[in-house]
Structure formats: structure tokens, C-alpha cells
Amino acid sequence: MSDFVVALAGNPNVGKSTLFNALTGLKQHTGNWSGKTVECAEGKFEFCGKNFRVVDLPGIYSFYSDSAEEKAAKEYILSQRADMVIVVADASCLERNLNLCLQAMDMFDDVVLCLNFMDEAQKHGIGIDEKRLSDILGIPVICTSARQGEGVDKVREAAFDISENDLSINPFKAEIMHKGEEERSLGYMHLSEEICRSVCVKNNKGFEFQKKIDSIILSPKLGIPVIILFLTILFFITAKLANYPSQFLGFVFSLAGVKLSSILDVLKVSSAVKSLVLDGIYGTTSFVVSVMLPPMAVFFPLFTFLEECGFLPRIAFSLDGVFKKVNANGKQAITSMMALGCNAAAITNCRIIGTKRERFIAVLTNNFIPCNGRFPLIIVLSSVFIADGKGFLTALAVVGFLVLSVCIMILTSLFLSKTFLKGEVSSFVLELPPYRRPQIKKIVVRSILDRTVFVMGRSITAAMPAGALIWFLQNISADGTPLMLHIAHFFDAPARIMGLDGIILASFFIGFPANETVLPVIFMCMGGMNNVGEIADMGAFAAVLAQNGWTHITAVCTILFSICHFPCATALATIKKETRSFIYTAFAFFMPVAVGFMLCTIANFILNLF
Amino acid sequence: MNISLSEAGLNERCIIEKIDAPIEEKLRLYDFGFMPERFVMPMYASFLKGIRAYMIKGTLIALRQECSDKISVRLCDE
Known part of the structure; x- marks a missing residue:
């Protein structure tokens, strides 16, 4: 028997993905901003022996909209592939959300309204008589707080009852779907208002605190400094906290390296194979895990915290003026912030930008915008060569490079919009x-178990063959x-013109599959893997680099090229998927390299003057 | 007297009179609650002046000036 298909529809940011x-x-992926879900996602659950397939649709304001970002949801609903539709609405602003439910009821019979964020609505003094609402609409109305898992079982029960025809549904039909566009749109809105007046009680409590915070964060004078302050704190904590797990992992890998060496001796493998395994594969992989992973593991939860709070759209608001000046879309600020996590994910999310040109x-x-795979390189090199190991100076240096990367992105956006x-x-x-209070435990668990472990898996998969490749390149002669x-x-x-050397530049190309392997590859090419335990010791790390001719200029130029070089393999494949064009994909590869070459050359020239 | 929403001062309560925008943009504004005879209040302005956040139906919605220029309002106190 085929699965019963349940579609989750609703306005953006009402908690569909959480449900x-x-x-x-x-x-x-969940977070407190509109447009996170850009593709239909599918999952399954079983209830009372029956299988259900759930489709999470991207947020949609109206089934009659022609906007590109809502196309996927609209097409899915209109294709009638779902057996029932659950319209998820934000209970704290029901009037606006009910509009979509009324539209769905005109198209479908099996509709359920799920009032999510009930806890928040109650906190804000909003009361909803769900029984009366259900009577008026003629459909089941379920109250949930999906973040806390409250009411989820009732949703399952409703889906089951509808699939068994055990629920009497007689949806109210506004029957204005065939009217003119404007009349229809206003008609649904007026009806929503009328219904809400009869079922909602509002005291408007609890918004004062939000207003106070917004008066600072959205202030024309304080908005940008506050963003910079938040990012500085974020990187300060990352730089400070990452040291401890890094040193611990370095120690563990050092001990494990000795054990592995003994095992290889017992197995009587040749010295070449032993060197390949220990110096090549094990050395590179342990560097990735002990030096590159801890900053990610600290950064991810902190970034997710800001995302869950509702900080990202406020950054977009504060930066919009700049994007407008370069003829780009303000939502680009959101996708740019997302890039701090992962460029590939952020590129997919560019679908929230409606027009092809701006997208x-x-x-x-x-x-x-450097992703989490590049940040450890920027943090480590800033700490060693610019900030002399001081946490706050490291954070300032990293934020400085981040501001520079935003400026480069804006200037290249201007160039593209003019050409x-x-x-x-x-x-x-x-x-x-x-603003929503983040669920700290959930953030930590989700960030570390889902995101960090996922990235680590990808990094190790890329680091092991990269380590082997470097070993072969070092040990095979021509x-x-x-x-x-x-x-x-x-x-x-x-490379010399750019303030780098041949090994550094070659390492960026070898690190193409995953950015987090670039620094380990550089280090390995310099023969710095003799003692894995020393990897996490910043002093020893600096000494190895200095022995290989690294100066402050080399570090700055390496950071600059890390910001401005070709996208990693995953990001490039995503660009190809999103643009459907080899030309644009090639452009996305070569343009940052050209910018990086120019920037490094200028930086090298200027820094050599002092 | 009617003014455009972009001309209304911060924290000045206004009532929307009409929206002079292409139909697609107008429908999108309706979806967000910008409809004739509804209250709206400019709350925050960005540092480069182009965008402002408006409180409408209990939600903060940010509009660029090009868009808010198309919304005619009258001040509530008039």
C-alpha cells in the first residue's frame, strides 16, 4: 500500500521544518529567518501501523504569487500530489497566516490548520479560541509548540484520522479563487481579519523588550558597530576556546601515532609503506582533526545561536543600503552570512533572491565570504603572525579580514551589476x-553532532588521499x-609576486576538494609532520613555518588568497547546479583567482615598503 | 493630506490610503498586510537611509524606499 502523503505548507519562518x-x-536546517527551506524535503513516519510521507515545502505567502522563490511550493500544491495539506501558521500573527489557509481550503478538502508557536503567542498575551476557529473553518485546528515537541502527536493523530476517513471535514469555502487577482487577494485578507477578530484576544504583552533590543541593533548609528562587536566576540570565543581541544587532540594523536608506528613494525611493513601511512595519511588527517576541527566545533554553535535568535535578517537590514548602492538585492546579506557556515549551502539559499540577475x-x-573550512586557517595564521597569540587581537584581526571580504564581495557585485x-x-x-530564545542544549548537540561531525567526515575523506598524494609527490622523483x-x-x-611561494599556491590547488585541507597540505609539504603532538603547539607551529621562510607578509597574503581563491569542489558543483551554465561556473572559478592575485600582489608590494 | 509612506516620520502612526504599484508588487504588499485602511508605523531606519522597518499587523517588515514611495498614507493624528 502506498504511503499517505502529507504536505506541510505555510508562510516562511512559521516552524514548518521544525514540525x-x-x-x-x-x-x-532550521533557524529564525525567512527562506531557509528552498527545496521540498521528504521524510517518513509511522503511526498506528500506517506509513506517512511528509513533504516540507518552502515557505509561501500566497498560492497565487508568481515569485520565483515560492515556485517549488506552489507547483507542488497545485499538482495535487499530496493526500492532505497541513497549513502551519504562526499563532502570534494569525491574521496574516490565515490568508494562506483560506486559499488552501478553496483548493483542497483535506486541510488541517496547525497553530504553531502557541507558547510564544501566550507569552505575548495573544489568546486563540481554537475550538471556535475550527468550527468557523470546518477543519481540525491543532495547537503546537513544535520546538518543544508539544502537540506533535496530535498532528500525527489528525493525519491518521484523515487517512482513515475518521474525521469529518467540511472546509469553509470562500469561493473567491476565480475572482480578479486584486479582488481575490484583498478578499482573503479581509476574511482572515474578520475571522481573527472573532477568535483572537490580544493584549500586546512582551513586545517592549524586543523594541528595546531593536532600537539598538536596528539603529542607524549603532547597527553596524553592534554587528562588528558581535562578530568580534564570536571569533574571540572561537580563538580562545579552540586552543584547549586542539592541544588535547594533538596529544592524543601523538600517542596514537606512536601506537600506530608500533603496530606497523609488528606487521613488518616496509619503511616506505610505514612512512606513507604515518607521515602522509596519518599526519595530514591528524592535523585536520586537531588544528582545523576545534575552531569549527566552537564556531558552529555560536553562529547557530545568532541564527536562532533572529540576528541574521537584522544584519541584512543594516547592510541593505550598501547592497542597494551596488544594485544588488538586500537578501544577499543573508546568503553572505550563511556562507560563514558553508558556501555551498549559502549558494543554494540564493534562491530566496527572486530575480535571476540579482541571484x-x-x-x-x-x-x-570565508566558510568554516577557511576560518581555522585565518584564525591560526592571525593568531601566530599578527596577534602574537593574544585572543582579543586575533578576534580583531579575523573580523578585519571578514570586513575586507565583505568589501570585496560588494565591489565585485558592483562590477558584475555594471558589466x-x-x-x-x-x-x-x-x-x-x-527574537526567539535559542534552545542552547539543542544548538550544541545539533551543531556538534550534525554539522561538525559532517564537516569532519568530509574533511577526513579529503585529507587522507591528499596526505597520500603529497607523500607520493615528495617521494617520487623525476x-x-x-x-x-x-x-x-x-x-x-x-606565487612570489603574490607574496607566497610555490608550495603555498600549489597547496591551494591540492586542497580544492575541501578548503580545510589547505593548511595541513602546506604544513606537510614543508615536512612539518615529524611530531604530530607539536602540531597544536602554536610556538612549534610558528617555528616550522619560520624555518620555511614564512614572514608576516607570507601569512597575510596566504589569508588574503584563502579569502579570494576558487570555490571548493562542493561549492563549484553547487554553482553549476544553480546557474546551469558552464560559462558562469568557469567565471566563478577564475574571477576570485584574478581578484586574489591582484589583492595579494598589492598587499605584498605595500607590506614590503615597511 | 496624503503623503508617501517613506515620508512619514519614525513612530508616526499612519493609515494606508492606496498603493500605486505594479500588480505583482501590490499583491505581495497585500500578503504582508499593507492594505488600504490598515495602520502602519515606521519604526527603524537603516544607516544609509534606503530601507526602513515598519510595524504592520504586529510584524516588522522592512521595505526599500522605492517600494514605500508607492504606498500613500495619511497621518493618524490628522
Whole structure:
């Protein structure tokens, strides 16, 4: 028997994905801003022996909208592939959300209204008579607080009852779907208002605190400094806290390396194989895990905390003026912030930008914002060469590089909007969601178990073959010279102009599958893997780099090229998927390299003057 | 006297009179609650002046000036 299909529809940011996760046990991305879900996601659950397939649709304001970002949800609903539709509404602003429910009821018979965020509504003094609402609409109305898991079982029960035809549904039909566009739209809104007047009680409590915070964060004078302050604190905590697990992991890997060496001796493997395993594969992998992973593990929960609070759309609001000046869409600020987590995910999320021209600008320039795979390199090199190990100075240096990366992204957006992607700026409407108290435990567990472990798995998968490759390149010779030196020599001339050397530049290319492998590859090429335990010791780390001719200029130029170089393999594949164009994908590869070359050359020239 | 929403001062309560925008944009504004005879209040302005956040139906919605120029309002105190 085929599964009973349940579609979750609703306005953006009403908790559809949270309800989806609660129903199915899956881990769709959630956060407090509109437009997180850009693709239909599917999951399953079983209830009373019956199988249900749940489809989480991207947020939609109206089934009659022609906007590109709502297309996927609209097409799915209109295709009638769902057996029932659950319209998820934010109980704290029901009037606006009910509009979509009325539209759904005109198209479908099996509709259920789920009033989510009931806890929040009650906190704000909003009371809803759900029984009366259910009587008026003629459909089941279920109250939930999906974040706390409250009411989720009632949703399952309703789905089951409808699938068994045990529930009497007689939806109220507004029957205005065939009227003119404007009349229809106003008609649904008026009806929503009328219904809400008869079922809602509002005391407007609890908004004063939000107003106080917004008067600072959205202030024209304080908005940008507050954003910079938050980011500085975020990177300060990351730089400070990452040291301890890093040193611990370095110690553990050092001990494990000795054990592994003994095991290889017992197995009587040849010295070449032992060196390949220990110096190549194990050395690179342990570097990735002990040095690159801890900053990510600290950064992810902190970033998710800001995301859950509702901070991201406020950043978009404060930065919109800049994006407007370069003829780009304000939502680009949101996708840029998302890039701090992962460029590939952020590029997919560029679908929240309605017009193709503005979306392509956002896609092609997204890579200038460093992702979590690049931040450890920036933090480590800033700490060692710029801040002399001081946490606060490291944080300031990292934020400085981040501000620079935003400036580069804005300038390249301007360049694109004046050349290849000319056009009018589209209208821009942005919902600023209420602040929500993040669920700390959930954030920590989700960030570490889901995101960090996922990234670590990907990093290790890329680091092991990269380590083996480097070992072979160092140990196989042509004309009496190791292949690695031939490659380094090939890259050396342009690299010297950029303040780098052939090994550093070659390492960026070898690190193409995953950005987090670049620094380990550089380090390994320099022969710095002799004692894995010393990896996490910043002094020893600096000493190895200094022995290989690294100066402050080398570090700054390496950071700059890390910000401005080609996207990693995953991000590039996503760009191809989103643009459906080889030309734009090639452009996305070469443009940052050209910008990086120019920037590093200028920085090298200027820094050498002092 | 009617003014455009972008001209209304911060924290000045206004009533929407009409929206002069292309139909697609107008429908989108209706979805957010910007409809004739509804209250709206400008709450916050960004540092480069182009965008402002408006309180409408209990929600903060940010509109660029090009968009709020198309919404005619009258001040509530008049």
C-alpha cells in the first residue's frame, strides 16, 4: 500500500521544518529567518501501523504569487500530489497566516490548520479560541509548540484520522479563487481579519523588550558597530576556546601515532609503506582533526545561536543600503552570512533572491565570504603572525579580514551589476522575525553532532588521499628532483609576486576538494609532520613555518588568497547546479583567482615598503 | 493630506490610503498586510537611509524606499 502523503505548507519562518523534524526525526536546517527551506524535503513516519510521507515545502505567502522563490511550493500544491495539506501558521500573527489557509481550503478538502508557536503567542498575551476557529473553518485546528515537541502527536493523530476517513471535514469555502487577482487577494485578507477578530484576544504583552533590543541593533548609528562587536566576540570565543581541544587532540594523536608506528613494525611493513601511512595519511588527517576541527566545533554553535535568535535578517537590514548602492538585492546579506557556515549551502539559499540577475550576482560573489573550512586557517595564521597569540587581537584581526571580504564581495557585485549582469534593482521586502530564545542544549548537540561531525567526515575523506598524494609527490622523483618540488617550481614565479611561494599556491590547488585541507597540505609539504603532538603547539607551529621562510607578509597574503581563491569542489558543483551554465561556473572559478592575485600582489608590494 | 509612506516620520502612526504599484508588487504588499485602511508605523531606519522597518499587523517588515514611495498614507493624528 502506498504511503499517505502529507504536505506541510505555510508562510516562511512559521516552524514548518521544525514540525517536519519533530514528525520524521530528520534534521532539516532550521533557524529564525525567512527562506531557509528552498527545496521540498521528504521524510517518513509511522503511526498506528500506517506509513506517512511528509513533504516540507518552502515557505509561501500566497498560492497565487508568481515569485520565483515560492515556485517549488506552489507547483507542488497545485499538482495535487499530496493526500492532505497541513497549513502551519504562526499563532502570534494569525491574521496574516490565515490568508494562506483560506486559499488552501478553496483548493483542497483535506486541510488541517496547525497553530504553531502557541507558547510564544501566550507569552505575548495573544489568546486563540481554537475550538471556535475550527468550527468557523470546518477543519481540525491543532495547537503546537513544535520546538518543544508539544502537540506533535496530535498532528500525527489528525493525519491518521484523515487517512482513515475518521474525521469529518467540511472546509469553509470562500469561493473567491476565480475572482480578479486584486479582488481575490484583498478578499482573503479581509476574511482572515474578520475571522481573527472573532477568535483572537490580544493584549500586546512582551513586545517592549524586543523594541528595546531593536532600537539598538536596528539603529542607524549603532547597527553596524553592534554587528562588528558581535562578530568580534564570536571569533574571540572561537580563538580562545579552540586552543584547549586542539592541544588535547594533538596529544592524543601523538600517542596514537606512536601506537600506530608500533603496530606497523609488528606487521613488518616496509619503511616506505610505514612512512606513507604515518607521515602522509596519518599526519595530514591528524592535523585536520586537531588544528582545523576545534575552531569549527566552537564556531558552529555560536553562529547557530545568532541564527536562532533572529540576528541574521537584522544584519541584512543594516547592510541593505550598501547592497542597494551596488544594485544588488538586500537578501544577499543573508546568503553572505550563511556562507560563514558553508558556501555551498549559502549558494543554494540564493534562491530566496527572486530575480535571476540579482541571484547570479549573489551566487558568483558568495565565495568571497570565508566558510568554516577557511576560518581555522585565518584564525591560526592571525593568531601566530599578527596577534602574537593574544585572543582579543586575533578576534580583531579575523573580523578585519571578514570586513575586507565583505568589501570585496560588494565591489565585485558592483562590477558584475555594471558589466555582465546589468539591470534594474528589484523590489525588496524583508520580514524581521521576533527574537526567539535559542534552545542552547539543542544548538550544541545539533551543531556538534550534525554539522561538525559532517564537516569532519568530509574533511577526513579529503585529507587522507591528499596526505597520500603529497607523500607520493615528495617521494617520487623525476630528473633526481621530487615531483612536489617540480610543482612548487611551476607555481613559484606567480606565487612570489603574490607574496607566497610555490608550495603555498600549489597547496591551494591540492586542497580544492575541501578548503580545510589547505593548511595541513602546506604544513606537510614543508615536512612539518615529524611530531604530530607539536602540531597544536602554536610556538612549534610558528617555528616550522619560520624555518620555511614564512614572514608576516607570507601569512597575510596566504589569508588574503584563502579569502579570494576558487570555490571548493562542493561549492563549484553547487554553482553549476544553480546557474546551469558552464560559462558562469568557469567565471566563478577564475574571477576570485584574478581578484586574489591582484589583492595579494598589492598587499605584498605595500607590506614590503615597511 | 496624503503623503508617501517613506515620508512619514519614525513612530508616526499612519493609515494606508492606496498603493500605486505594479500588480505583482501590490499583491505581495497585500500578503504582508499593507492594505488600504490598515495602520502602519515606521519604526527603524537603516544607516544609509534606503530601507526602513515598519510595524504592520504586529510584524516588522522592512521595505526599500522605492517600494514605500508607492504606498500613500495619511497621518493618524490628522
